[in-house]
Amino acid sequence: MSTKRTPPLAGVTVVEIGAFMAAPFAAMQLADLGADVIKVEHAVGGDPVRQTGPFLGTESSPFVRINRNKRSVALDLKSPDARRAFLRLVERADVLVENLRPGAMRRLGLGYEDLREINPRLVYASASGWGQDGPLAGLPGLDIMAQARSGLMSITGHPGGPPAKVGVPICDLVCGLYVALAVTAALRERDRSDAGQYIDVSLYEAGVSFAVWEAGKYFATGEVGGPMGSAHQSNAPYQAVHSSDGYVTIGATTPRNWQAFCDALGLTHLLDDPRYADAFSRLANRTELIGTIETVTSTMSTDEIVERLNKAGVPCAPIADYGEVFTDEHLAARDFFWDAEHPTVGPVRQLGSPMRLSETPVRRDGAGPMLGADTREVLAAVGCSPKEIEGLVASGAAVAADG
Incomplete structure (x- = not known):
């Protein structure tokens, strides 16, 4: 009989500066595995997903699901005082995950070269549309653009039909998964070298990485595939x-x-x-x-x-449609869905983690936090005095939801 033990990433502190999907989804995987994920959000509004419906009372239903098992600190990183508080947090962190536009963190003085000076063991992961360099690096890149350029849309849909994308933001999501995988690999390497490193993952390359069958065909024969509806590229029926x-x-x-x-x-x-x-x-x-x-x-x-x-x-x-999926008896029998508590909206139904570890199961704690719910607690833990914290809150450079 298995005994529940400490989750595998317990003791790892992750700072997330994430918006929308890729970085938050990556950090959610790390949080599920036991990491203490501190989501640093802008003091005004926070992660834009907070404004995305449908809503449970005043809380975004998508937000409280993709940001489960995390803590929220709300800071205006353009404020010198808030930036100093953030640097204290980074000094004690193991990982930083971000998905701002390439160059944005450097302009804030928070790029990898800046932060490794104060924490050489930091694993710093950036998710972006096109990567941190190359001709496309400076362009905005959303999931649909990555699906378009990666070739995915060229083989999705039916022959002769209009362009179609995969029904979920697949490039965003798999980029997040690659970030989480790379972070765990970098932490393992740090066990040997005692040094952190920089990780660069793009939606574009994440999308291209799916082209296993298409690459096998093109590099062997020069043939370019096209949309085939639901049919397989190389097998029938x-x-x-x-x-x-x-x-x-x-x-x-x-x-x-x-x-x-x-x-x-x-x-x-x-x-x-x-x-x-x-x-x-x-x-x-x-x-x-x-x-x-x-x-x-x-x-x-x-x-x-x-x-x-x-x-x-x-x-x-x-x-199956999702109404059937979310009530599926097989998933229910495997206890896939679970309820996370939220302080204002009550239990929030969650999609389970597909990662089933026999000895160190994933976490099932709280739903996505309210903006700034943990600002005071986190900043106090990294050495900010009560006076400093209250000064940040009073000036608007920080938001604390606990009072």
């Missing part, structure tokens, strides 16, 4: 097909699964058809193959197809 009441996804690409698929749906005559003799042949003749498959699947309900294929051991799944 592997896509959504019509049922009598919608669609169902199928994946019958191995010899065993192809045999079981045909047997389960009464398509055994396809097993002797030379056009479908192997995976390469089925891919070359995909249009005819899918048409034949759909003459059968379109007469059956999605539930019936899934039941038959599951019984035969063939990979398949219905296409």
Whole structure:
């Protein structure tokens, strides 16, 4: 029987200067793993996601989810006094994660070269649209621009249709995941060298990193892929097909699964058809193959197809909407969703972390904090006197939600 222990990143202090998605999502991963994440927000308004609906009372519903397990300190870093308080915080931190426009932190005197002078062990991670150098570095870069330039939008959607992006901000999110992974790697290296380092991750390169199949094709043959709807780039049948009441996804690409698929749906005559003799042949003749498959699947309900294929051991799944996902019995059985407490709105339903560690489980603490909820506590812990803290609050260089 497993005994719950201290989370793996307990004792690691992370300072986040993040807005919107990439840095906050990265820091959320680190917070889930036990790090003490101190979210430093602008004293006026804080993270812009705080103004993004829908709202729970006066609190942003997206904000209180993506910023769970964190503490909030509200400072105006353009104020000399607030900047001095921030530097005290950095002196004792292990990690800084930021996603301001390249150069913005340097202009504040808070770039990596500045901060390593006061904390040589600091791991400093920057997330940006295009990276910290190169011809595009100075341009604004949102997720949709990264999806466009990275090639993702060129292969998303249906042939001949208008441009389509992935339904979630995938470049933002995977950039955040790469930042979190790089930070943990840099902390491991610091165990050996006792020195911090700088990490540069971009939405653009995060998006390009997905092109595993496309790179394999292009660098081998020079062929450039295009949109294929739900179909796979190099396997068939592997896509959504019509049922009598919608669609169902199928994946019958191995010899065993192809045999079981045909047997389960009464398509055994396809097993002797030379056009479908192997995976390469089925891919070359995909249009005819899918048409034949759909003459059968379109007469059956999605539930019936899934039941038959599951019984035969063939990979398949219905296409669920999020109303179904968020009430899914499998996820409920695995205790994926959980409620985080918030001081004003009460329990806030959270998406669980996909990281399941048997001995050191991830944290499930509070929902995203109110702006400046921890300003006084955090600044006092890094040596600011009560007089200094009250002076910051009185001048507007800091916000403290606790009074």
